[in-house]
Amino acid sequence: MKRNLIVLAAFAATAAYAEPTARDVQQVLQRDFHPRGQATMERLAQDGVQRVCTETRDQPPAALAKQLEADQMKTIAFPSGSLMGDWKNGEKIAQSGRGSMWSDKPGAAAGGSCYNCHQLSPKELSHGTIGPSLLRFGKTRGNGADTQKYVYGKIYNAKAYNLCSQMPRLGHAGTLTEQQIKDLVALLLDPASPVNQ
Ligand code: HEC
Structure with missing residues (x-):
């Protein structure tokens, strides 16, 4: 009985399938993620760059990508001296x-x-x-x-x-x-x- 219901539900889901939006995905994540210890809800928050990539399906306008890459470059703390460890x-x-x-x-x-x-x-x-x-x-x-x-x-x-x-x-x-x-x-x-x- 339960199995039939699952098969039915899966069939209905296929029939009514619509491409999920980024917002739908966020809602599911917010609903199902269980914060615990250091894994807080903050982990689900996208920063500006991630949002741009999600919203443009990884195809941001070239000029914007260049600008944002330059911003990301500023976050890198390059140590002085040799960068070769072990x-x-x-x-x-x-x-x-x-x-x-x-x-x-x-x-x-x-x-x-x-x-x-x-x-x-x-x-x-x-x-x-x-x-x-x-x-x-x-x-x-x-x-x-x-x-x-x-x-x-x-x-x-x-x-x-x-x-x-x-x-x-x-x-x-x-x-x-x-x-x-x-x-x-x-x-x-x-x-x-x-x-x-
Ligand atoms: C989730 C997948 C993923 C993980 C984990 C990952 N990488 Fe990558 N890496 C990629 C992808 C995809 C590319 C190619 C696209 C790009 O350059 O951003 C890449 C590119 C690179 C490049 C540039 C290659 C080139 O030809 O210039 C280097 C170097 C590199 N990764 C090193 C590492 C090292 C070291 C680690 C572990 C600390 C690592 N990656 C972990 C996905 C990953």
Whole structure:
């Protein structure tokens, strides 16, 4: 009986299907998200850039995108000196997707989830493909000061380079620390890193 009802409901939903608007999605999220610990309702709030990308379906007018990317660039705190940390730590951070859960200590360092979207070390066979492969990144792009700065900035705030990037703003959001980002720069650029073998 219950099963028939579910099948009926699913059928009715298909028949009356209308593309959900961004507002519909927000309403469902607001209704179903249960705030707990450090995971407060604030997590559902979009900032201006996210709103522009949602409302334009990731196709903002070019001039506006350029302006907003410049604003995002100003959020990046580039440390002085070398940006290359320790690739071995970087590999651990890239592997880890843990952190920022309601049960975690607020401010505790989290993982970078890089493998969720990118191929990096050829030793890791399980990786996502939402982002481009970063295999041999340092070998093909070099590892000079400009490339170090680009990779640091991209990890800190990907939207400074591509406004509607799907890559999380890991430094800007406080997910990763300065040292963790440097270790990831080394994972991508250090000639000794497995990424560049
Ligand atoms: C949710 C998916 C996602 C996650 C997680 C993610 N990225 Fe990305 N990344 C992307 C996408 C999509 C692009 C391509 C679009 C763009 O450049 O914004 C990208 C682009 C990049 C680029 C630029 C590549 C180039 O050719 O210039 C680098 C470098 C990078 N990511 C590094 C990382 C690192 C390091 C991590 C982990 C801290 C990471 N990404 C986590 C989705 C992701």
